Amino acid sequence: MSDSALKSKSSDPKKGVYFIGTTPPKEDTDIELVSGIADKLLGRLESIDYDGLIVYDIQDETSRIDKPRPFPFKHTHDSRLYSKLLHDKSEKPVITYKSVSQRDAADFNHWLSDAWHQFSVRDIVLxxxxxxxxxxxxxxxxxxxxxxxxxxxxxxxxxxxxERHLKKGDEHARLLAKEEQGCEFFISQAVYNAQATIDMLTRYAMQCNKLGVQPKRVILTFSPCGSAKTLEFIKWLGISVPEATSLRILQSENPLKESLLISRNNFEQVIQACIPLGIPLGLNIESLTNRKEEIDAAILLFKLLKATLDLKLAESQL
Structure with missing residues (x-):
């Protein structure tokens, strides 16, 4: 048995699970300061009821796209190190991302052993x-x-x-293939296109039904957008933003507030369509920039969307 606290938290399909996504501080940040950054983040989260954190392993994705990256890429501290800090300080589960393509199998094997023994990592996404x-x-x-x-x-x-489903129509098959390879849950890229997410999850639920298997939990990610530059970065990351959504954000007197209202509306559409399909859902809120107002907005968005999902799950049990 995995001694994952997340596994036990996630075991009831009728309950949501709620996460905050973050990235480790930049690699050139002094190690003493990294602990303070973790404290500051956890201090901000004291007002919300969350189940755990997600720590990303940032890659330089310039090979994926020929447009220049809106924010320059900088290496960060090891995701395992930051995960351990957050786990020790918050006593909550931390999901650690690991980008695997840069090292060979022997190297990756070492990474796994150190992750388990030195950094107490139990929950990972590759x-x-x-x-x-x-x-x-x-x-x-x-x-x-x-x-x-x-x-x-x-x-x-x-x-x-x-977005892959939008282009290829086969993301549900990828999910099932990943399940066969050991995946117990999934985390989405940031949702700005509700319909693409609904299409993918509906197809996935239908395929699970056909095979007589229970769908795995899908944790949906949402992120605030407070400026044209952040929107450019969201699109650069490959996130699908419908034209009308872009225009609503850019032409609003308060783009950040508008993006939160759009996210809540998108989330409501997704859960309306997908809770009846029997897919256990979760929520992950991240800020894609380190701008203070976007980080504060992410906390507000968390409150809005958690209340929305809790209410819908309660209604579904009537």
Whole structure:
């Protein structure tokens, strides 16, 4: 058995699970300051009722797209180190992302052993290469095989991208393939296109029904957008933003507030369509920039969307 606190929190499909997503501080941040940054984040979260945190492993995705990156890429501290800090300080589960393409299987094996023993990592999400360009030392499927052969029993999650479903119509098949490779839950890319997410989840639920299996939990990610620059970055990351949504944000007197209202509306549409399908849902709120107003807005968005999901789940049990 995995000794994952997240696994037990996530075991009741009728309950939501609620996360805050964050990135480790930049690599050139003094290690003493990193602890203070973690304290500051957790201080901000004291007013909300959340189940755990998600720590991303940021990649330089410039190979995926020919447009320049709106915010310059900077390496960050090790995701395991920051996860351990947040876990020790908050005593809550922390999901640690790991980008696998840069090192070979032997290296990845070491990474897993250190993650388990030195950094107390129990819950992980593996991410493949952002594109097929460049050198890939380890494919995602080989990373899953390496993980399976490893003696530590991690609780494994996968990434799901509704935008791929929009283009290829096969994301539900990818989810099922990842389940076969050991994934117990999924975390979406930030949702700005409700319909793409509904299409993907509906297809996934239908396929699970056909196979007679229970759908895995899908944790939906939402992120505030307070400026044209943040919107440009959201699109650069490959997140689908319908034209009308972009225009509503950019032409609003208060773009940040408008983005929160749009996110709540999108979330309501998704849960209206998907709770009846029997997919256990969760929520992850992240700020894609370190602008104070967007971080504060992420906390407000968390409150709004958690209340929305809690209410809908309660109604579904009437």
């Amino acid at each position: 991410v493949g290469s952002p594109s097929s360009e460049g050198e890939i030392k380890l494919s995602l499927s080989d990373a899953y095989k390496t993980l399976k052969a490893h003696k530590s029993n991690f609780y494994l999650g996968g990434v799901t991208i509704a």
